[in-house]
Each structure stands twice: as C-alpha cells, then as structure tokens.
Amino acid sequence: MNKSLKKAIKFIIGAGIVGAFLAPFFLMIFYSFQTRRQIFGDFELFFTPTLDNYRELIYGDFFLNNLQSSVIVVIGSVIVGLLLAVPAAYAFARYNFRGKDDLAFWILSLRMVPPIAVVIPYFLIGSFVGLIDTHIILVITFLTFNIPFAIWMLKGFFEDIPVSLEEQARVDGCSRFQAFRKIMLPLVAPGMGATAILIVIQSWNHFVYALFLTSTQARTLPTMVTRFLGFTGVAWGPMAAASFLATLPVVFFAVIFRKKLIQGLTFGAVKG
Amino acid sequence: MNFIKSKLRAASSFPWIAPSVAILFTITILPTIFLFYTSLHRLRLGQPFEDRVFVGLGNFARLLNSADFIQTIQLTLFYTLACVILQFVIGFALALFFTQDDLVGRGTMVTLLVIPMSITYAISGLIWRLYFNPSHGIINRILSSTIGISPNWYGSDLAIYSAIIVDVWQWTPFVVLVMVAGLSALPKSTIEAALVDGANFFQRVRYIILPLLKPIILIVLLLRTIQVLIMPDIIFSLTEGGPGSATEILSLFIYRTGFHQTNRLGLGSAAAVILLVISIILAQILIRVMGSESKNE
Numbered sequence: 001m002n003k004s005l006k007k008a009i010k011f012i013i014g015a016g017i018v019g020a021f022l023a024p025f026f027l028m029i030f031y032s033f034q035t036r037r038q039i040f041g042d043f044e045l046f047f048t049p050t051l052d053n054y055r056e057l058i059y060g061d062f063f064l065n066n067l068q069s070s071v072i073v074v075i076g077s078v079i080v081g082l083l084l085a086v087p088a089a090y091a092f093a094r095y096n097f098r099g100k101d102d103l104a105f106w107i108l109s110l111r112m113v114p115p116i117a118v119v120i121p122y123f124l125i126g127s128f129v130g131l132i133d134t135h136i137i138l139v140i141t142f143l144t145f146n147i148p149f150a151i152w153m154l155k156g157f158f159e160d161i162p163v164s165l166e167e168q169a170r171v172d173g174c175s176r177f178q179a180f181r182k183i184m185l186p187l188v189a190p191g192m193g194a195t196a197i198l199i200v201i202q203s204w205n206h207f208v209y210a211l212f213l214t215s216t217q218a219r220t221l222p223t224m225v226t227r228f229l230g231f232t233g234v235a236w237g238p239m240a241a242a243s244f245l246a247t248l249p250v251v252f253f254a255v256i257f258r259k260k261l262i263q264g265l266t267f268g269a270v271k272g
Numbered sequence: 273m274n275f276i277k278s279k280l281r282a283a284s285s286f287p288w289i290a291p292s293v294a295i296l297f298t299i300t301i302l303p304t305i306f307l308f309y310t311s312l313h314r315l316r317l318g319q320p321f322e323d324r325v326f327v328g329l330g331n332f333a334r335l336l337n338s339a340d341f342i343q344t345i346q347l348t349l350f351y352t353l354a355c356v357i358l359q360f361v362i363g364f365a366l367a368l369f370f371t372q373d374d375l376v377g378r379g380t381m382v383t384l385l386v387i388p389m390s391i392t393y394a395i396s397g398l399i400w401r402l403y404f405n406p407s408h409g410i411i412n413r414i415l416s417s418t419i420g421i422s423p424n425w426y427g428s429d430l431a432i433y434s435a436i437i438v439d440v441w442q443w444t445p446f447v448v449l450v451m452v453a454g455l456s457a458l459p460k461s462t463i464e465a466a467l468v469d470g471a472n473f474f475q476r477v478r479y480i481i482l483p484l485l486k487p488i489i490l491i492v493l494l495l496r497t498i499q500v501l502i503m504p505d506i507i508f509s510l511t512e513g514g515p516g517s518a519t520e521i522l523s524l525f526i527y528r529t530g531f532h533q534t535n536r537l538g539l540g541s542a543a544a545v546i547l548l549v550i551s552i553i554l555a556q557i558l559i560r561v562m563g564s565e566s567k568n569e
C-alpha cells in the first residue's frame with residue numbers, strides 16, 4: 001500500500017477513536033448552549049447559542065454556593081496537605097531508618113481505603129464533635145487521600161535533587177533545616193506546584209465525603225448530582241451547563257499536567 | 273561524603289514525619305476501629321448513639337444469610353471484572369495503536385484522551401444519564417434511526433451494562449495513558465531485534481512486550497480493580513443502585529443499608545468492614561508488586 005495513504009488512514013482511525021472518547025464531553029458543552037427545543041430537536045452542528053442555561057445557574061440557589069465551597073475546600077486542602085506532606089516527603093527521601101519502606105507503603109495503602117466504608121465513623125464522630133456540614137471536616141477527611149498522594153509525589157521530586165547540593169550547604173555551616181529551607185525548597189518548588197495541582201484535581205472531584213458529611217453550608221460541586229437524582233424532567237440545559245462549569249477547571253489542569261497526573265495516580269510506578 | 277548519611281537516624285527524622293503520621297493515624301486507624309465497633313452493634317441512623325445494642329457477629333451472620341447481600345456480592349464481582357477486563361483489553365490495544373511511529377499527531381491524541389478520565393466522576397454518571405434516556409437520549413436516537421432498536425438502558429436488565437459503559441468510557445483512557453508510558457519506555461533495540469528475527473506482530477506482543485510490561489500491567493489491573501470497588505460515584509449518579517437493586521454493588525449496598533433506605537448503621541458498618549477487608553487485601557498485593565518493582569530498578 002502507498003505509504004502516505006497508510007499514514008492518512010491511521011490518522012483518521014486515531015482521530016476517530018479520540019473523537020469517540022471526547023464526544024460525550026463535547027455533546028454536554030453543546031447542550032449547555034442550547035434551548036430545550038434545540039436539545040430535543042434534531043441534532044444540528046450549527047445553531048444559535050443561548051446563555052439562558054448559564055443565567056439560570058447563576059441566578060439559581062445552589063451553583064454559586066457549591067462553587068464557593070469547592071474553592072474554599074480545595075484551597076484549604078492544598079495548604080494543609082503541602083504543609084504536612086513536604087517535610088514528611090523530604091524525610092522519606094533523605095533519612096534512613098528501620099521500617100522506612102514499610103511506613104511509606106502503609107501511607108500509600110491509605111489511598112485505597114474505601115471512602116464509603118469510613119464515612120460511617122466519620123459521620124458519627126463528626127456529629128459528636130459538631131463538625132458536620134463544615135468546610136473543615138472536608139479538608140480533614142480529604143487528607144486521607146491527599147497526604148499519601150502528596151508524600152509519594154514529593155518523595156520522588158526530593159530524590160531527584162542531588163544529595164551533594166545539600167552536603168555543600170552543610171559544609172558551609174548551614175543547619176539541616178537551613179539547608180532544607182534555602183537549598184531544597186526552592187529546587188523542589190516546581191514539584192510542589194505539580195503536587196498542588198493534583199491535590200486540586202482530586203479534592204475538586206471527590207464525591208463521597210462531600211455527599212455524606214455536608215448538608216447545606218459546605219456542599220461542594222460534585223454533590224450537585226443529588227439535585228438531579230430521580231430526575232426525569234426537561235432541564236437538560238442547566239444540568240449540562242452546571243456539569244460543564246464544574247468539570248472545566250479540572251479538565252484544564254489535567255490536560256496541562258497529564259504526565260504528572262499519571263505519575264501521581266500510579267504512585268510514581270509510571271513516569272508518564 | 274558520608275557527612276549527612278552518618279547522621280541519618282530514625283530519631284532525627286521524627287519531627288519531619290510525625291505530624292503526617294499522627295494525623296493519618298487519627299483519621300484512618302481510629303475511625304476504622306470505630307467502624308469495627310459499630311459493626312458489632314444494632315444501631316439506627318438518627319437514633320441516639322446510647323441506644324445501640326451489642327449483637328456480636330450478628331450483623332455479619334445476617335448479611336451472609338441474606339439473599340440480597342449474596343446477590344450484591346455476585347453483582348460486584350461481575351461489574352468489577354467486566355469493567356477492569358474491558359478497560360485493560362481496549363486500553364492495551366489502543367496503547368499499541370497510539371505508540372506507532374508513523375501515526376501523525378499521536379502526542380496530541382494521547383493528551384486529549386486525558387479529558388474523559390479527569391471529568392468529576394459523579395458528573396460523568398449524570399451526563400450519561402441524559403445520553404441513555406430511552407426516548408430522547410442521543411444513543412437511542414442513533415440506534416433507532418440506524419438499526420431501528422431503542423433498548424431501555426434504565427431498565428433492570430440493562431442498567432448494569434449502562435454503568436459498565438460509563439466506567440469503561442471514563443477509565444479506559446487511564447489504561448491507555450499508563451500503557452503508552454510503559455510502551456514508550458521499552459528498549460527499542462529488543463523490539464527491533466525481534467523484528468529482524470522475523471517475529472510477527474502477535475509474537476512480538478506475546479513474547480516480548482507483555483513479559484516486559486508485566487509489572488506495569490499488574491499495577492494497572494490492581495489499581496483499577498480497587499478503584500472500581502471503592503468508588504461508587506458513577507453508579508450513584510447514574511442509577512443510585514436501581515432500578516430495584518439491579519445496580520446495587522457493594523459500595524451502594526453500604527450506602528443504601530446504612531444511610532438511605534433502612535438507616536441500619538450497624539448492618540451497613542458490617543458490610544463496610546467486608547469491603548474494607550477486601551480492599552486491604554488488594555492493596556497489600558499491589559504494595560508487594562510495587563515493592564519488588566522498585567527493588568528491580
């Protein structure tokens with residue numbers, strides 16, 4: 001077969017596969033700009049877009065509140081997560097002590113605790129101490145996946161920095177903490193940035209804790225699905241608009257940080 | 273040169289690690305112990321905690337004697353295996369396709385594939401509910417205009433397949449991305465040597481690529497199995513376990529028993545303990561694989 005024809009066919013197949021995977025996402029964007037009549041009518045690639053669905057969301061009672069909660073919880077998760085994970089990751093990368101690998105793997109295994117299982121005790125304990133329906137309880141419970149994940153990501157970044165740099169600083173009279181602060185932290189800053197983005201993605205998307213531990217005040221965006229449960233009506237447009245706005249930030253970050261995301265989701269087993 | 277290493281002792285690492293470990297212990301081990309405790313009691317949601325009644329292993333006995341629970345376990349097994357096998361087979365095949373040297377634009381194509389897997393999982397279920405709508409959904413519109421059928425994707429016999437389709441759509445790209453990374457890291461010389469020896473495509477996959485990628489394949493299979501088991505997001509937003517109990521996998525069973533339908537927190541806790549034990553076993557296997565992998569490096 002002609003070589004360039006073969007290339008062209010391969011390209012078309014590849015584009016078709018990617019198109020098939022993206023179609024549900026783009027159809028949602030389509031719907032979000034369409035009126036009810038357009039959505040239920042024949043499919044048209046070119047149509048007069050409407051912003052009515054978005055207007056309905058913004059003047060509605062839940063979307064902006066959920067968005068605000070999501071932003072607060074995500075920012076809290078990044079700050080607390082990094083504060084705890086950065087020193088621990090540094091120690092895992094630089095210190096040697098007995099049982100270090102076991103401890104590191106125990107931390108990793110916590111990433112695989114089923115949220116639906118521990119949410120029962122969280123709910124009861126949260127009720128005892130009066131933390132139900134607060135942003136704080138979400139930041140705390142999200143730490144169950146954010147700390148393990150951040151430690152494992154950052155451990156790799158610290159390990160990539162040559163030990164000699166730090167030794168030089170120590171020879172020059174820095175204490176270990178000074179060497180950490182002045183030499184290591186600036187060098188690992190890009191890695192911290194990537195880790196922060198992945199904490200954002202995971203916390204933004206998390207559903208189970210948000211659903212069971214909040215009711216009105218601290219509802220985050222994924223819980224909006226309960227608004228549409230048992231839903232058979234015709235409000236497809238606003239639903240598509242809400243879904244699009246809620247997923248847009250994570251999709252954006254995931255595309256940019258694709259390799260780091262894969263590395264993080266496989267705990268560094270795959271370099272991406 | 274061992275200036276730093278000589279000082280590396282457990283005691284000095286303590287202040288760096290202790291805060292994380294203390295918090296993780298508090299938010300995982302303590303609640304788990306509490307979960308075991310509630311699983312041994314009869315306790316209802318909304319009832320004062322003081323009214324709990326100790327029933328020993330009664331909750332577990334009840335679960336194992338209940339036809340509903342056995343059905344849930346069977347369904348969970350079917351759903352998990354179907355999702356993971358489909359994702360792996362399709363994902364691996366696509367990864368082989370997307371790593372061909374003469375595929376124009378493969379970098380962009382692989383990058384775009386990250387979009388489905390990054391969509392908030394609960395919202396995936398929500399938007400697919402629209403597409404599966406038997407009368408207005410895009411799927412049945414296409415099916416009825418091309419081959420003249422319009423199956424009821426919400427119905428009790430098809431709902432579980434609808435859920436499998438959504439999970440496969442969302443997570444196959446993850447397998448593709450991991451396997452593309454694995455395939456790209458393979459030594460080119462080995463594969464070229466096989467080509468020179470006259471190995472055909474299937475022989476190359478069977479005798480060279482699969483053995484070399486075995487650790488990554490194991491990791492991806494285990495990770496997906498665990499996530500399908502522990503993440504109820506997609507099924508929750510797609511069917512909420514229904515209709516009836518047609519899509520009630522273990523994580524949904526816990527939700528429905530403990531919170532939603534019967535408020536039996538004790539019974540739900542017992543089911544949660546079972547899910548916890550299964551995921552701990554799988555996590556231990558994963559850790560073994562990853563541990564031996566990192567030693568080989």
